[in-house]
Amino acid sequence: MKLDNPKITRAWSFYDWANSVYSLVITSTIFPIFYSVITSEKGSDVRKKIMFLGMQLEADAVYSYSLAVSFVLVVLLSPVLSSIADTLGLKKQFLVFFCVLGSFSCMGLYFFTDFSQIYYGLGLSILASLGFWGSLVFYNSYLPEIASKEKQDALSARGFIFGYVGSVILLIICLVLMLVYKQSANLCFLITGVWWFGFAQYTFYYLPKGKRKNKKVKNFIFASFRELVLVQKQLFSDINLKGFLLAFFFYSVGMQTIFLMATLFGSSEINLEQEKLIATILLLQIEAILGAYLFSKFSTKYGNKKILIVGIFFWIVACIGGYLLDKNNPNVEYHFYMVAGLVGLVMGGIQSLSRSTYSKMLPKTDDTTTFFSFYDIFEKLAIVIGMFVYGYIIDLTGSMRMSILSMGIFFVVSLFFLLKLRPIVKK
Numbered sequence: 001m002k003l004d005n006p007k008i009t010r011a012w013s014f015y016d017w018a019n020s021v022y023s024l025v026i027t028s029t030i031f032p033i034f035y036s037v038i039t040s041e042k043g044s045d046v047r048k049k050i051m052f053l054g055m056q057l058e059a060d061a062v063y064s065y066s067l068a069v070s071f072v073l074v075v076l077l078s079p080v081l082s083s084i085a086d087t088l089g090l091k092k093q094f095l096v097f098f099c100v101l102g103s104f105s106c107m108g109l110y111f112f113t114d115f116s117q118i119y120y121g122l123g124l125s126i127l128a129s130l131g132f133w134g135s136l137v138f139y140n141s142y143l144p145e146i147a148s149k150e151k152q153d154a155l156s157a158r159g160f161i162f163g164y165v166g167s168v169i170l171l172i173i174c175l176v177l178m179l180v181y182k183q184s185a186n187l188c189f190l191i192t193g194v195w196w197f198g199f200a201q202y203t204f205y206y207l208p209k210g211k212r213k214n215k216k217v218k219n220f221i222f223a224s225f226r227e228l229v230l231v232q233k234q235l236f237s238d239i240n241l242k243g244f245l246l247a248f249f250f251y252s253v254g255m256q257t258i259f260l261m262a263t264l265f266g267s268s269e270i271n272l273e274q275e276k277l278i279a280t281i282l283l284l285q286i287e288a289i290l291g292a293y294l295f296s297k298f299s300t301k302y303g304n305k306k307i308l309i310v311g312i313f314f315w316i317v318a319c320i321g322g323y324l325l326d327k328n329n330p331n332v333e334y335h336f337y338m339v340a341g342l343v344g345l346v347m348g349g350i351q352s353l354s355r356s357t358y359s360k361m362l363p364k365t366d367d368t369t370t371f372f373s374f375y376d377i378f379e380k381l382a383i384v385i386g387m388f389v390y391g392y393i394i395d396l397t398g399s400m401r402m403s404i405l406s407m408g409i410f411f412v413v414s415l416f417f418l419l420k421l422r423p424i425v426k427k
Contacts, residue, residue, distance in 0.1 A: 003148045011206030012146055013159040015139050018199035019099070020163030021170045022132045025192045026106060027260055029281045030174060031125070033274055034185040035063060036267045038115055050118060057395070060264055064391035066122045067260060070129035071380040071387070078137045078380075082373035083231070085138060091369050092209045095138040099200050102131020106193030110186045137376035141369040142207065143359045153304070156356035157296035160348060164289045168282060170195055175278060231370040234363065240422050241361050247417035248354055249378040251312055254319065254407035254414075256379065257386030259347060261400070262340070269400045270327045270336055280340050287341060288348025295349030296356075304357045309418050311350045312411050318342045319408030323401050386410070 025031070039048050039059035049056040057065075085091040105128035112121035147155045174188035236242050266272040266280065299307045321339040325332055358375050365371065386407065393403040 015203040016159040016163030017166035024167035061391040068387035082369040098135035103197035109189035141372035153356040160352040250414035252382035253386040253410040284344030287344035291348030292352040322404035
């Protein structure tokens, strides 16, 4: 495949435009607020308990656990499916499958209207999450195949920028529908699914199909597992690559968990009004665009390792700032905006730079999907652990502030592994 083909790289970036609306509308903004309202007693701040296996659980904790379940499914499925994709050349087909699963699950949330349907709503939320995260391993694996190493940071950043811009546009559309035309949040879930599926067709049209490694392979299951084992040995024999994955794992615990639970934190912990909370999320998306661009530029000058270390340091500061938020403080709202602003800036930069850093560190290989499945596994295991730790501490202490502080420990551990890495990109 010819590298740096404008049509292909543009189409690849456009999938971020298509699917990132799920991340903002469903995961970060409207669905968590909708969930918070639907699990609250009418006319009060008292939250309903959810019965599960004979236990009464906090609604916020159940939501955290449900997302963790979706990530467990991704961890179990992605390594096997990715090795099959590399063996049989089905990378594009799997990308389409997970896109359809996620987008149609979002559309199904249109019918989630009452607390009595809580398991239906959480079930579709799990499937939408599975579709979103499951598609990313196949999407990300195209990066080293379509772009030269010197252009991968910029292309990865462009994808995230496309995603942030597209999701901001859709969120504004949803807010207009909800505030001006008095439409329900459920309509936003439907529109999100249609947006995701519809715009992804541009990506699917131009992205090349995967290349079958051996047309004579009959027992593709055996061949796929053999491929998986070979890639695993190759990956973990590279000390620098293994060190980066460990660092990536630990900072992903904190980064992804805080990102997924930030809206519920603002709503439940400091009682921020819905309009202000949504406006804050919008501002964060715009900041994330700037963060992705700046981190890409600075990595060219100073190297990926140094810029990642700076980003993790700011995450630690954000965790401490989140813990110090006190809803009894009359200025707590402005303190929240400051912490959220810092999170938005480093979130966009770390996400895009992590993807391109891993891509540039890979050996020359045809098994890019399988290699990226390990990247995906480390990220999803991190989220599973983060969600359960976050939810457990909520149940234990009744406060999200302690959960936020606990995430800072994971960032500190990630710094240890980053500092031990050889320079990833020299000036």
